[in-house]
Amino acid sequence: MSWFEPKAEKPKIPPAKALWAICPKCKSHMAKEVWKNNNSICPKCNYHGRLPVRERIRQIADESTFVELFREVSYSDHLGFHDATGDYKSKVDATIAKTGETESIVVGTCEIGGHRAMLGVMDFSFMGGSLGSGTGERIARACEQAIAERRALVLFCASGGARMHEGILSLMQMTKTSAAIGRLKAAGLPYISVCTDPTTGGVSASFAMLGDINITEPKALIGFAGRRVIENTIHQKLPADFQTSEYLEKHGFIDKIVERKDLKPFIAKMLNYWGF
């Protein structure tokens, strides 16, 4: 169910190229400074690029309100999984060393425009944002604490899907997170899902699509099955904008496409409408 093989190590970029960024959507070249100064948004096509998890939290949570939770919950290599490229344990340990994070989602309490919230932000740079047991456990605990403290739940999704290195138990995290979110809703609390680029596979088929409202940034990739898998199945070319934010909005699965700069005020506004 995972679309991406997480890479423990990135190939070394030659020094000249290190100064340049290429928009993955429109392939425009620009100085890295331009990309960065524009909040990782392409100035040409408005593709909203991936944002580091801590930067996302900084942009969404009110200043100094974020208190991280469940950082001690981390992966376990319970299958002793290894494949052609190495073993799971070495890959995650390298990811932990590189990113400084201990799972593919960071969760914690905060205020968003003065509204009490439980915030979770997935980290695509951590094993492709894949859904492992630790990820699912953090989300389930976040839901339960949000119920206890009467907080709204806001999750920023970014994932290639379930973490196949953890076998069947990664699949079961789809049920665990969905059940926990069901309880949060039954307790009368709102859940806003923000599907950022990319939100695919088992994450799209669980908590990402269960928001009371599902919102997204422009031009994100959101879908269940991979484009190539679909094209090979139906023997047809798919439209260029297939599985984009815009496509999903048109088909009724996204409430609104929100620009990065407007995300925080939009979330605060919705929570205000609902009396939170």
Place this chain on the structure above:
Amino acid sequence: MATKKTLKKAPAAAASAWDKVKIARDAKRPHVWDFIEGIFDDFEELHGDRLVNDDAAMVAGFGTIGGEKVLLLGHHKGATVEENMAANFGMANPDGYRKAMRLGKLAERFGNPIVTFVDTPGAYPGREAEERGQAEAIAKSLEFFSALKTPIVVVVTGEGGSGGALAIAVGDRILMMENAVYSVISPEGCAGILWRDGAKAPEAAEALKITAPDLLSLGAIDEIIPEPAGGAHKNHKRACANVKKAVLKALKELKGIALDELVEKRYAKIRSYGNFY
């Protein structure tokens, strides 16, 4: 050269994960309609999601099994080429999962337990499937069946393929046939990504731990249903009898539990899935 004698000596228990994948996918293995005919006293199929379609990959209807009036939900692979095509080889569209939820709600209203038969390579990867919200339909199913106030008995009978299987595999008792497999991703898909070679599927199957004994030890299922010698495809009658016995036992156990407690227990079970530090 292998003589008859050495072949005979090969232990049956040494079936690899990949051997089981092949048995689980065997066209002669009993499929949902074989189980309906072999287990149910009577059955009425019901159609449609009330939105756009009737998905032939998802069979749904009410019936009686050992005197118990239940809702049956099950993937339908099809026995002939025509049936295979109509049912997309058991790969459900969102319409299938929405039909399952629609009738699940009825079962809750009228106090019918639900029995599901899981046998699918996965949810259908198609253009319309995506446009009609395959991801949303599966997600909703997981949320829906997690909290539904009626007993749910799941039987993984053949291929438990990823999210497409999981969508009707949330319940109070998860049973799995001895030679069935259940996996987060197909061995071929996993091999294609992690081995960069789909032909390495047997290795991926081994690494993913997808057999019934593996899943039992991981806590993902509750019970293994024995199969006749050589596999369920060798003796449908015996396979059906074993499944019927296990399903009736599970239904009997669940019957005595108050619905609020049942749902609490189901949540606790779902909540316990995982292995982490």
